[in-house]
Amino acid sequence: METNKIVLSKGMYGLLKTHLKTNNKLSVFNKTKLEKELKAAQIRVSSEIPVDVVSVNRNVKVLDIATDEELNFDLVAPADAKIKNNKVSILSPVGVALIGYPEGTHVEWDMPEGLKTFIIQKVTPLS
Template identity: 45%
Template sequence: MDASYHRNPIYITRVDYDRLTQLVQLERQVHGNGRVAGLSYELKRAQLVDSHDILPDVVTMNSRVKLRDMSSNKELEITLAYPKFADINNRKISILAPVATAVLGCRVGDVVEWPVPNGNATYLVEKVLHQPEAAGDWVS
């Protein structure tokens, strides 16, 4: 994997890990490895945590997060979504998009990078605005 993704430890709930691993396997069958290489890499290095034990400042699936561009200081607010629920108009970004893959499992204060057409985008994870687990939305 190239160096465009952050190197901080990342934390993923066991439920998210299982669902994302299935997604990676299905995507590989249909589209090959290209679309899921980044996500696959992040899943392999993730520390797994039970949903009840995940810290509230960790970006999990379906979390809404505020990012800050390190070069322009502009804010970006996104929600991590499974591909079938992605909706760019409502800023629900597919986990297969580089930005979503880059922030998955990060904590507030982490700096992440992901590839863009003219290089890399570098953002600070400024705030987790909504995390399903912290809101008591337990998934089994």
């Protein structure tokens, strides 16, 4: 559905490669999609990741197309994730789905509740 190549830092690329190899909970759809995304990814140093691209330590606002629900959360390192504080791990299903995509992108991902399509509405670096 999306046409953009993902943009990742070197560290995030390595983390996602490891996640792909070690996470046996990824669906076939997600595993295939993530493999394809990583092969085509643009790898940059962290300071060169555009501010409108989903990455770690960014606030993300998305729209769930099926439910018309807006979700707003901070994507953080796994050790810093606290759902009650709206801090979601970059390695959570929604984190892995959105990582590397810019604002305006439609992203499909197989979530625990089924296939979802999100529109990335706003990305803001955390201060």
